Amino acid sequence: MEPIQPADVWEDAVATRAVHELEPSGFRRLVVVCAHPDDETLGAAGLLRGVAAAGGTVEVVLASDGEAALPEIGGLDRAALARTRRAELDAALAELGVSATVHRLGMPDSALRTEDLVPALMPYLGGADAWASPWRADPHPDHAAVAEACRAAAPVTVHGFGFPVWARTRCDPHGPDVPWERGHRLRLSPGDRAAKRRAIAAHASQTAVPAGGSRAVLSAATLEHFHGTEEVYFREPPATGAPPELFAARYRDDPDPWRVRSSWYERRKQAVLLASLPREHYGLAAEPGCGIGELTRALASRCRRLVATDAVDEAVSATTAAVADAPGVEVARADVDDARAVPDGADLVVLSEFLYYLPAQRVTAVLDRVATALEPGGDLALVHWRRWPAEAPADAATVHGRVRDDDRFRTVVDHTDEEFLLLVVRRR
8 A cells, every 4th residue: 555645744744843852772671562573673673773782672572473464365375474574573683783582472463452462461561661562543453452552561660652654654744643742753873774774675575566466565655654864753651640659669669769869960950949939938838749858858948837748658757857857847648639738828839850740630630729729929830850751641841831831820930951841830
């Protein structure tokens, strides 16, 4: 089937609309899950090479052998095609220069089911840093099944990405359903592009016209979509947000898991936040998600009364100890949805490295609570890391954008640092 969309339309969209850069060197163990052999090369060749070049471990999980790629052939020929395509995958990985462990699930091509894939994928995704699969909106049911299974099988601590394959040829990149706010582009070096071309050619059963056939599965026009200078991946964040139990486990393993007390990033971020608060003194301040209390202790000197809360017992204990000698500070265990976390009459609310861990509906609830509790003229301060934590349903830019666009507030400070975003808004 010939492409509906020219390759340059997608290339331009990736270059201009994908808002994030993908950094393969940050992943120690990558698992690429494919519906069929060639998905890994068409969609994720650069990512595979990048992780491997940085010394990371690469694994490929192959759901099917792609035996139904030529629907006109019979059973014996399908078995032969499956063997051919398995060998092509191995050859393609060799052309990419990637030494990857390949796990073959042997499920039926063109009949993949998410419910079958989930338990099969769990053992491979459990210890990964990141997974990548065909994008769940790709117009192929096997691709969608694999993507949904990865989302269900992977722990919340694993970064997830979907790469478009047939979507690049069949879908309008400027359509409303393409989530460019979650788009990550990966630049390919000349060496990456050359290796990718060789790897694509290794899938000869798909790129050549089969005996007795009239066309190749992957036409020259289709392949143009995969010869460009960039690949694109859409982040697949967890839908439910980070559970408190996850943070509790981290505090049990390490009393300062984010190095709040020692890292220059944390100390500099805190200093910029404190300097950006418009008033020297506040009457009643709230700090939901107070963590181990480093920011709480600094805020205490600026507030007559400060309510610091966290949903994790270990964090509450640490904050209580940190502010033991600070007057006017109340520390309690409370979820952010609890009215105790943001008491009525507050004139300052601080949300530090917190809001992006919540699902969208809870972000709405938090903003509604803040808008209700803040006095007119009260300030809401947010600061978040610019990179996207695996456990976070959204990134800093998205959650700050929601607050910035909320007409109940007006912007007082909007600061973009290379490592964090800082926003202070005032209740109208």
